[in-house]
Amino acid sequence: MSEKQLLKGNIAIAKAALECGCSCYFGYPITPQTEIGEYLSLEMQKRNLAYVCAESEIAAINMALGAASSGAKVMTSSSSCAVALMQEGLSYACSDELPIVLVNVMRAGPGQGYIYPSQGDYNQSTIGGGNGDYQTIVLSPCNVQEVVEMTYKSFYMAQKYRNPVILLVDGLLGQMAEPVNFINNPYEEIDNSSWRLDGAKGRPSREIHSLEPEQNKLNQHILKLSEKYRYIEQNEQDFEEYLCDDADIILTAFGTMARVAKAVCNHFREQGLKYGVFRPKTLYPFPYKRLRELSIKAKLFIDIEMNLGQMLRDIRLGVLSNAQVSFVGKPVGDWLKKEEIISAIENIAKECHASL
Amino acid sequence: MIKNFIISGSGGQGVLSVGSILANIFMLNDLFVSYCPCYGAEMRGGAVNCEINMSDSELLCVQNDKVDFVIALNQTSFDKFISKVKENGTIIVNSSLAKINKTRDDIKYIFAPLTQEAMKLGNIKITNSIALGVLSKILGNFTLDNVKLAYEKILKNKAELIQKNIEAYLVGYNYIQEKDCIQCQ
Amino acid sequence: MQVYSVPKSIKENSTFTFCPGCDHGVAIKLVAEVLDELNLRENAIAIASSGCSVLLYDFLDVDCIEAPHGRACAVATGVKRAHRALKNDKFVFTYQGDGDFASIGLAESMHSALRGENITAICINNTNYGMTGGQLGPTTVMGQVTATSPLGRNRQYHGFPIKTAEHIALCEGVSFCSRVALYNVKNIINAKAQIKKAFEYQQQGLGFSFVEILSTCPTNWKLSPSEAHKKIEEEISKIYPLGIFKDIKND
Numbered sequence: 001m002s003e004k005q006l007l008k009g010n011i012a013i014a015k016a017a018l019e020c021g022c023s024c025y026f027g028y029p030i031t032p033q034t035e036i037g038e039y040l041s042l043e044m045q046k047r048n049l050a051y052v053c054a055e056s057e058i059a060a061i062n063m064a065l066g067a068a069s070s071g072a073k074v075m076t077s078s079s080s081c082a083v084a085l086m087q088e089g090l091s092y093a094c095s096d097e098l099p100i101v102l103v104n105v106m107r108a109g110p111g112q113g114y115i116y117p118s119q120g121d122y123n124q125s126t127i128g129g130g131n132g133d134y135q136t137i138v139l140s141p142c143n144v145q146e147v148v149e150m151t152y153k154s155f156y157m158a159q160k161y162r163n164p165v166i167l168l169v170d171g172l173l174g175q176m177a178e179p180v181n182f183i184n185n186p187y188e189e190i191d192n193s194s195w196r197l198d199g200a201k202g203r204p205s206r207e208i209h210s211l212e213p214e215q216n217k218l219n220q221h222i223l224k225l226s227e228k229y230r231y232i233e234q235n236e237q238d239f240e241e242y243l244c245d246d247a248d249i250i251l252t253a254f255g256t257m258a259r260v261a262k263a264v265c266n267h268f269r270e271q272g273l274k275y276g277v278f279r280p281k282t283l284y285p286f287p288y289k290r291l292r293e294l295s296i297k298a299k300l301f302i303d304i305e306m307n308l309g310q311m312l313r314d315i316r317l318g319v320l321s322n323a324q325v326s327f328v329g330k331p332v333g334d335w336l337k338k339e340e341i342i343s344a345i346e347n348i349a350k351e352c353h354a355s356l
Numbered sequence: 357m358i359k360n361f362i363i364s365g366s367g368g369q370g371v372l373s374v375g376s377i378l379a380n381i382f383m384l385n386d387l388f389v390s391y392c393p394c395y396g397a398e399m400r401g402g403a404v405n406c407e408i409n410m411s412d413s414e415l416l417c418v419q420n421d422k423v424d425f426v427i428a429l430n431q432t433s434f435d436k437f438i439s440k441v442k443e444n445g446t447i448i449v450n451s452s453l454a455k456i457n458k459t460r461d462d463i464k465y466i467f468a469p470l471t472q473e474a475m476k477l478g479n480i481k482i483t484n485s486i487a488l489g490v491l492s493k494i495l496g497n498f499t500l501d502n503v504k505l506a507y508e509k510i511l512k513n514k515a516e517l518i519q520k521n522i523e524a525y526l527v528g529y530n531y532i533q534e535k536d537c538i539q540c541q
Numbered sequence: 542m543q544v545y546s547v548p549k550s551i552k553e554n555s556t557f558t559f560c561p562g563c564d565h566g567v568a569i570k571l572v573a574e575v576l577d578e579l580n581l582r583e584n585a586i587a588i589a590s591s592g593c594s595v596l597l598y599d600f601l602d603v604d605c606i607e608a609p610h611g612r613a614c615a616v617a618t619g620v621k622r623a624h625r626a627l628k629n630d631k632f633v634f635t636y637q638g639d640g641d642f643a644s645i646g647l648a649e650s651m652h653s654a655l656r657g658e659n660i661t662a663i664c665i666n667n668t669n670y671g672m673t674g675g676q677l678g679p680t681t682v683m684g685q686v687t688a689t690s691p692l693g694r695n696r697q698y699h700g701f702p703i704k705t706a707e708h709i710a711l712c713e714g715v716s717f718c719s720r721v722a723l724y725n726v727k728n729i730i731n732a733k734a735q736i737k738k739a740f741e742y743q744q745q746g747l748g749f750s751f752v753e754i755l756s757t758c759p760t761n762w763k764l765s766p767s768e769a770h771k772k773i774e775e776e777i778s779k780i781y782p783l784g785i786f787k788d789i790k791n792d
Contacts, residue, residue: 006380006391006509023626026619032395050622054615055652062612062649066588066619069606072627074619092609115395176418177376177391179383197604198624199631201583205552207598209589209607256418263416335419 007180009147009173010035013103016151017075018043020185022101024050024074026063028082031115032171033105036077057082061089061102068098069208071196073155077103079171080121081112084129090164091130094225095210097195099158101151102136103167105174108332117171118332119255122310125166126284133222135229137165137236138283140254144178150281156187161232162195168283170255170306172335237287240279243269244294247276248356249349252291252315253304254280256335261304263338264345273356283311291318298323300352302345305329306336324352357412360420361491363484364405364437365429365450370484373510375406378488380506381498382410390418403432425494427487429470430454438463448490450483466490466532473527482524489528548573550582552602562766564723564756565593568665569600571733572636575740576603585632586620588613590646592638592672594665611646613637614653617660632743634661639753640670643705644679650709657714657748661739664705664751667758668777675761679703682780687761706753710786716747718787722755722778724770735785747789755781 007015014036017025025044027037037053044051050067054060060076067074078086083104093100104125108118125138137157141150147169154165197206212218242262244250249268253261258279265275278294278301280287295301301319303312309327316325328344330336346353361378365371372393379391393406407423409415422442428434431454434447438460441447446464449456452471468490474483492498503525507518550573557566576582582603589597591610598605608616613635624631635642642650642664650662669687670676676689680702684693694702710718717739721732732754739750755777757769764772785791 004383006376006383006389024619024623048626050619050626052618052622052656055648058612059615059618059649059652062609062615063619063622065608065612066606066616066621067623068619069586069616070620070623070627070631072623074623088609089612096606172392172418175393175395177379177393178415179389197586197606197620198629199584199586200602200604205602205604207605207607209595209598209605211591211595211607259414259416259418262414266416337419337421338417339421 004179004181006177007144008035008175008177009144009169010105010175011039012144012147012180013077013151013167013169014039014043015182016148017101017155019182020073020152020155020187022073022075022155024064024067024072026052026054026060026067026076027078028054028057028060030079030082032107032117032174033077033079033103036103036105057085058089061086061100064100065089065093065096065098068093068100069096069197071192071198073101073159074099075101075103077105079105080107080109080118080124083121083124087129090128090136091132091134092210093164094130094134094136095132095221096208097162097225098164098208099162100164101154101158101167102164103169105169105171107171113332115171116333117175117306117335119170119257119306120310120332121168122254122283122305122307125168126286126314133226135163135232135284137161137163137232137285138168139165140168140281140283141173142256142258142279144173144176144180147173148180148182152185152187156190157236159190159192161228163228168255170257173256233285236282237285237289238281239287239290240281241290242277242279244276244278246274247294247298248274249300249302249352250276250278250294250298251302251304252278252311254283254311257304257306260336260338260341264341267338267342268345273353280311286314286318288314288318291315292320295319295323300349301325302348303327304336304341307331358415359410359425360423361408361425361427362405362423362437362440363408363427363429363487364403364433366432367402367404369404369429370481371404371429372406374484374488375408377506377510378491379408380509381502382408384502384505385498387412388415390415392418405433405437425491427491428454429483429487446494448487450487466494468528468531470528473531474524477520477524477527479520482521485521485524486528486531489525490531492525493529493532548577550574550576550602551600555600557600558596559593560760562757562759562769563593564667564754565596565665567723567729568663568732568754568756569597569636571729571736572663573601574733575737578737579740579744581632581740585634588617588620588633588635590635590637590641592641592670594636594638594641597636608635611641611644612649613641613646614658614660614662615649617662618653618656618658621658621660632740634663634740634743636663637665638671639664639666639668639680639705640678643703647679651712654709654712654715654749654751657716659743659746659748661743661750661752663736664753665756666705666753666781667756669758669761671758671761675758680705680781682777704781706751706781706786709751712749715749715751715787716742716789717750717785719751719785720753720755720781720783722773722783724773728783753781755783
C-alpha cells in the first residue's frame with residue numbers, strides 16, 4: 001500500500017474508510033460527494049459489508065444510528081443542504097453516544113445554493129442545527145493526504161469518544177486529485193463490548209435511548225456528556241502553524257484555504273514582513289489555547305474563508321483584546337486567489353505594515 | 357518551480373483522462389501535483405476542462421487565475437481560455453477544430469491539426485494523447501518510461517489501447533520537430 | 542400446577558404504565574410471549590419509536606434502541622445490516638404507533654418494505670396521536686372527533702386516512718402482512734398467531750413482515766375500556782378490516 005497513488009479526495013475517503021474497517025455505509029447521492037458512495041457500492045458488496053442506497057439523508061443517518069448501536073464502524077456522507085436533513089440524527093447520536101462518521105463535502109448554500117465549492121458549513125458543523133446541549137467533533141483536512149489520515153482519525157475518535165465525528169471537506173478537495181501515500185491506519189481498536197447491542201445473552205438487556213422522563217436523570221445524562229466535551233476540548237485541540245513563532249501578522253484559515261494563505265504569507269515574507277499562518281485542524285474542539293498564546297505577540301489576525309466569516313467568531317473569541325482581527329472572504333465558487341487575497345490584505349494591513 | 361496547465365475540450369475528447377495522465381506523469385517524477393476536474397453542471401453542454409498544477413515544493417494554489425499552458429481541443433475552449441494564459445505562456449490549439457487566430461501578442465501559440473493526425477492513426481479518440489505529446493515536447497522533462505507507466509495506471513491492462521496512445525503521444529512529441537507548426541511570439 | 546407466568550421476555554417486576562384499557566400492554570405481552578416461544582430473547586434487538594410505543598424498553602427484557610420519530614424502520618435496517626456485516630444474524634423488530642409508522646415515518650416504513658428488509662414491524666393503530674393528547678393522525682377515521690378535528694374528520698377539510706396494511710401488502714419485498722385486533726380472546730389468540738408468523742418469516746429470511754394491530758385509546762376516545770373495545774369491533778374493524786393481506790407462502 002506504500003506506493004503513491006493519484007486519488008480524488010472523495011475516493012481517498014472511501015478507500016481510507018475501508019482500510020480502517022468501516023463495515024457499514026448508508027447514503028443518498030448529492031454532488032459533490034457522490035463518488036464516495038459510488039466507489040463503496042461495489043467494494044462493500046464484494047466484501048459482504050452493509051451498503052444501502054437510502055431513500056433520503058434522513059433515512060441514511062438513522063440507518064447509521066442503528067448500525068452504530070451494533071458496534072460496527074459506520075460512515076455516511078453527504079453535502080451541505082442534505083447534511084441539514086441529518087441534524088436530528090446527529091443530536092440523537094450525541095445523546096445516545098453512538099460513533100458515526102459523517103463526511104460533509106461542502107457545496108454552496110444557503111438552501112439549494114449550487115454545487116460550487118464553499119466553506120459555508122463551518123457553523124452547521126461546529127455549532128450544529130440539532131436540539132439540545134450536544135457537540136460533534138469536527139476535523140478539517142487541507143489536502144488529499146490529510147483526507148486519508150483524518151478519515152482514520154475520524155473513525156478512531158468516534159469510537160474513542162462514542163460521539164459522531166464530522167469530516168468537513170471543501171468541495172474542491174473532494175473533487176481534486178493529489179498524490180497519496182496510503183499509510184496504514186495507525187490507531188488502536190476500541191473495545192465496545194460494554195455497550196453495544198448484540199442480544200441480551202448472559203447479561204442484562206441494554207437500552208439505548210435519549211428519551212428520559214425523569215428530570216434528574218436527564219440532567220445527569222447531559223452533564224455527563226458535557227464533561228466528555230470538556231475533556232475533548234482539553235485534550236484534542238489540533239492545529240498547524242506556519243512561521244508563527246516570530247509573526248506580527250497571522251493569517252487564519254481552515255481546509256484548503258489555508259494552503260492559499262501560506263502562499264500569501266510567503267509573498268509578504270519575501271517583502272520582509274513577518275507573516276504566519278495558523279490553521280485549525282480540529283474545528284471542534286477549536287484550538288483556542290494556542291491561538292491565545294500567539295496573540296500575545298501578533299498584532300493583527302486576518303481570517304480568510306470561503307464564506308462570510310463563520311470561523312471568524314472563534315478567532316475573535318480566541319485572540320486577546322490587544323490584537324486586531326480582520327477578515328477576507330467570499331461566499332462560494334472559485335477559491336479566492338492568492339492575488340485577490342494579497343490586494344485585500346494590502347488595504348486592511350496598510351497601517352500595520354507601516355508600523356512594522 | 358511551479359507550472360500550471362488547463363486542458364479543455366468537449367465531452368468525448370478525453371480531456372479528463374489526459375489531464376489525469378499528465379498529473380500521474382508529474383507524480384511519477386516525484387513532483388507535487390494537483391488535478392482539479394470541472395464537475396457537475398459546469399460540464400453541461402459538453403464543455404469539459406481540468407486544471408493541473410505541478411511544483412517541486414508543497415502546492416499551495418490549486419486554482420489559479422492565470423496558467424502557464426492551455427491546451428484547447430476545440431473552438432469554444434480556445435475562445436474561453438485564451439485569456440487565462442499568463443504573459444509569455446503557451447496555448448496549444450487543435451487547429452482541426454479551431455480557427456487559427458491570434459488575438460493576443462504576449463503569448464506563444466502552437467496550432468496543430470490534432471484531430472486530423474488522430475484520424476491518420478485511425479482513432480479519433482487519441483487526439484488527447486497527441487496533444488499530450490506536443491506539450492511534453494515543450495516541457496522537455498518527461499521520460500518515455502514514466503509516460504508509459506502513467507498510461508498503464510489509467511488504462512490498467514488494456515495493452516492494445518496503451519500501445520495506441522503511446523503511438524499517438526509520440527506523433528505529438530515529434531510533430532513540432534518534423535513539421536512547421538505555426539508558432540509565433 | 543402453574544397455569545400462567547409472566548413471559549421471560551418481560552422485565553421482572555415491571556408494571557405497565559399505559560392508560561387503563563389501552564391495548565399496548567396486551568400487544569407487548571403477546572410480543573414477549575412469541576419471543577419466548579421462538580427462543581429469540583437473547584438474539585433479539587427491538588427498535589422503539591416515539592409516542593406511547595416508546596415505553597417498550599421499560600417492559601421488554603431485550604436489547605433495545607429508541608429511534609427518532611418515524612425512523613424505526615431505517616434504524617432497524619441499520620441494525621440488521623450491520624450485524625450481518627459483522628457475520629451475526631440478529632432478530633430485529635420495530636414497535637411503532639400508526640403516526641410513527643404511517644405518517645412521519647411513511648417513507649422509511651414503505652422503503653424498508655419495498656427493499657424487503659428482513660425485519661418485522663409491529664404497528665399499533667389507535668387512530669390518533671395518543672401521547673400528545675389525541676390529535677388527528679394518518680389513520681383517524683372519517684367523522685372521528687379528535688383534538689385537532691373538533692368537528693370530525695372531513696373529506697374536504699382534512700382529507701382521507703391511510704389503510705396501512707393494504708398499502709404495505711402491495712410492496713414486493715413484503716413476506717407477510719396482516720391486520721389484527723385485540724377486542725376479545727379469540728382475536729387476541731389470533732393476533733398472537735399472526736405476530737408469531739411474522740417473526741418466523743423473518744427467521745426464515747423471507748423479507749419484510751408486518752402486523753398492524755387495531756388498538757384502543759380509551760383516554761383520548763373518551764370511552765370506557767369496554768366501550769373502546771366495542772368501538773373497534775363494531776366500527777374501526779369495519780373500516781380497517783382484519784385479515785391477512787399478503788402471505789408469500791400462500792399467494
